[in-house]
Amino acid sequence: MxxxxxxxxxxxxxxxxxxxxxSTQKQLVYVDSxxxxxxxxxxxxxxxxxxDSFEFKGNVQVDHxxxxxxxxxxxxxxxxxxxxxxxxxxxxSLTGGVHAVKSSDSIVLSADGNQADYxxxxxxxxxxxxxxxxxxxxxxxxxxxxxxxxxxxxxxNMKKSGDFLNSAKLEGPLVFNGTQLKKVKDKQxxxxxxxxxxxxxxxxxxxSGNAEIRLSGDIEIVQQEGSDEASISGAELLVLELNQDRQxxxxxxxxxxxxxxxxTTVTKSGSGNA
Amino acid sequence: xxxxxxxGCSKGSSNPKPKETKKExxxxxxxxxxxxxxxxxxxxxxxxxxxxIWEIEWESANLGIQDGKQFGSMxxxxxxxxxxxxxxxxxxxxxxxxxxFEEKLVLEGNVRVESDKSPKATMTAKKVEWLPNLKVFKxxxxxxxxxxxxxxxxxxxxxxxxxxxxxGTSLEYFKK
Numbered sequence: 001m002x003x004x005x006x007x008x009x010x011x012x013x014x015x016x017x018x019x020x021x022x023s024t025q026k027q028l029v030y031v032d033s034x035x036x037x038x039x040x041x042x043x044x045x046x047x048x049x050x051x052d053s054f055e056f057k058g059n060v061q062v063d064h065x066x067x068x069x070x071x072x073x074x075x076x077x078x079x080x081x082x083x084x085x086x087x088x089x090x091x092x093s094l095t096g097g098v099h100a101v102k103s104s105d106s107i108v109l110s111a112d113g114n115q116a117d118y119x120x121x122x123x124x125x126x127x128x129x130x131x132x133x134x135x136x137x138x139x140x141x142x143x144x145x146x147x148x149x150x151x152x153x154x155x156x157n158m159k160k161s162g163d164f165l166n167s168a169k170l171e172g173p174l175v176f177n178g179t180q181l182k183k184v185k186d187k188q189x190x191x192x193x194x195x196x197x198x199x200x201x202x203x204x205x206x207x208s209g210n211a212e213i214r215l216s217g218d219i220e221i222v223q224q225e226g227s228d229e230a231s232i233s234g235a236e237l238l239v240l241e242l243n244q245d246r247q248x249x250x251x252x253x254x255x256x257x258x259x260x261x262x263x264t265t266v267t268k269s270g271s272g273n274a
Numbered sequence: 275x276x277x278x279x280x281x282g283c284s285k286g287s288s289n290p291k292p293k294e295t296k297k298e299x300x301x302x303x304x305x306x307x308x309x310x311x312x313x314x315x316x317x318x319x320x321x322x323x324x325x326x327i328w329e330i331e332w333e334s335a336n337l338g339i340q341d342g343k344q345f346g347s348m349x350x351x352x353x354x355x356x357x358x359x360x361x362x363x364x365x366x367x368x369x370x371x372x373x374x375f376e377e378k379l380v381l382e383g384n385v386r387v388e389s390d391k392s393p394k395a396t397m398t399a400k401k402v403e404w405l406p407n408l409k410v411f412k413x414x415x416x417x418x419x420x421x422x423x424x425x426x427x428x429x430x431x432x433x434x435x436x437x438x439x440x441x442g443t444s445l446e447y448f449k450k
Contacts, residue, residue, distance in 0.1 A: 025430050030426050031424060033425070039424075047441060048426050049440045051393050
């Protein structure tokens with residue numbers, strides 16, 4: 001080791017170099033790949049254990065670009081797993097203002113709750129929501145439609161690709177709002193439904209591409225068409241058939257048998273009981 | 275090593291004040307500011323149990339005393355961090371400063387840390403401190419960590435364990 005005196009350099013090395021940042025980067029950002037990201041997780045803080053697990057806190061946003069699925073919440077804790085040589089997230093516990101959005105070409109499903117669990121189940125992605133659950137579906141097809149349901153909990157099975165929603169079960173008390181569009185004498189008529197019930201199931205109908213919503217338990221229906229309004233009580237089951245664009249195309253309800261009677265009250269807007 | 279190297283210029287003793295005490299006189303006679311340059315060398319720091327905590331090589335080093343305090347910086351460095359006597363990560367940077375009191379090593383400028391244990395990961399930053407007592411890297415300035423399963427960053431500040439197998443925004447995540 002050679003040693004030589006060096007005077008003038010003293011001042012230069014005595015002053016520690018200040019770090020200057022071009023811009024602040026306060027968020028913790030994870031992507032599974034920089035070149036071709038499939039999954040991105042952003043939060044104000046947290047930790048990451050490669051190939052194992054993660055915890056993100058503060059304005060958390062999870063994007064699954066391939067599956068067109070997005071989650072936002074206050075805290076997300078989960079595992080990384082490898083499926084078909086790709087990194088996926090699984091066993092994710094979400095808390096605080098959970099908002100999930102799943103999109104297909106013309107349909108957008110959004111699901112809200114105070115907390116949720118997200119899991120991989122084969123080709124499906126399961127989301128269990130609790131606390132002030134809202135499920136909202138909007139179709140942007142040729143004849144736009146929408147339905148919206150609030151409840152206490154929801155168990156939602158989404159396909160990883162293709163159709164947005166495979167099945168769902170909501171428990172209440174719940175309130176369903178939906179719109180049926182139908183043509184009557186070449187004129188499009190809009191019928192709005194507001195249904196109170198205890199339970200709701202949604203199921204795809206296989207190859208037909210249609211789907212079915214079944215509402216059951218202490219049903220109260222308010223049906224509005226133009227200025228006419230009908231209140232229906234006493235039904236035990238309401239079945240709404242949906243087409244491929246998830247528009248309501250058929251409505252039927254039953255008393256469920258026994259002594260139960262369906263009572264319908266029709267009113268004209270502003271005219272009282274008819 | 276520093277003790278051997280501390281030779282060189284001094285200043286401050288050329289114009290002694292007329293009414294100085296014995297103590298002041300002794301201080302002014304002691305060399306205050308000293309600087310030296312050292313060529314390429316290698317150093318290893320061990321803990322009280324004689325286990326290595328880091329090992330570093332440098333192309334050149336500047337050592338000195340200012341106001342009676344020793345300091346030094348190494349230029350173009352590369353080395354190894356150890357945990358429990360085993361290699362955990364290798365590193366390289368433009369410069370480094372060793373703090374022998376806190377036993378920490380501060381790397382600055384184009385810092386690159388690579389884990390030696392699988393799964394492999396690489397951390398890059400403007401500045402990284404190796405804190406052997408906590409077995410944690412404290413990184414700042416455009417911090418990015420990349421492994422086969424993904425990338426975290428860039429972010430201003432981040433902590434990582436000695437093998438880069440866990441990274442987090444708070445030291446709390448590393449307290450057992």
